[in-house]
Amino acid sequence: MGARCARYGAQARSRQPPGGSIWEPPPEPPPDEATLQQRADALAGWTLGEIGARFGWRAPPDLRRHKGWIGNLVELALGATAGSRALPDFPELGIELKTIPVDARGVPRQSTFVCTAPLGDLGDDWSTSWVRKKLARVLWLPILGDGPPGERMVGGAVMWSPDAEEESRLREDWHHLVELVVRGELDQVTGHRGEVLQLRPKGQSAADTSWVLDSEGEWVRAQDRAFYLRPSFTAALLRRALRL
């Protein structure tokens, strides 16, 4: 990593600001859901630049090489456990935190990553699936604006669990996608499949592959994939949450 690849955040944290002031320490994990909700509410209306400044994080000029910057910053600001582990962001509360880029009307601009999908071991049933666990309880944090990250603004947080209909649609798609994988019909598994849930490529590059059995029972390499929520689905759940 050279000088032209600045490490935003980590770099800034390692120095003191001029003038002797100190940065705010990140909060401890929230003890309960209400506290988390209050903290999230307190972020609404602030720009990411302003929030970052509290913790000594400087906003990158764009997200091309900092795709996780927004997510990492709000994790810090809300007291989520740092680092990447196969656990919810708030393990004690069983709550997942997801930022979601929205347009001026509050409509999501992109799909939402859910979890990686090990093609050889997607699980037996929806009820025990990783996707269901991940989506059991989610704190959605809308991010408004599409300019420089520091100028984007936090919107009103939405605490969400799937209702019966949402879960039903997720379950149907999950079973459909998993069935294709189990049958070895990997060429059928594209982003076109699934009404609300997709299985799309995910990795460092398209060269990231794993061995799977194809429909003829032969071992072949298949691109690594992950589950994603379509924007139409997240748009609907945000609408539902805001009407309640």
Added chain:
DNA sequence: TGATGATCATGC
């Protein structure tokens, strides 16, 4: 213009 497929950084 929206959706699909490709990609980037970090922590453990």
Added chain:
DNA sequence: GCATGATCATCA
């Protein structure tokens, strides 16, 4: 190496 956090870039 894999899971975390996602957005980017291209093409239909």
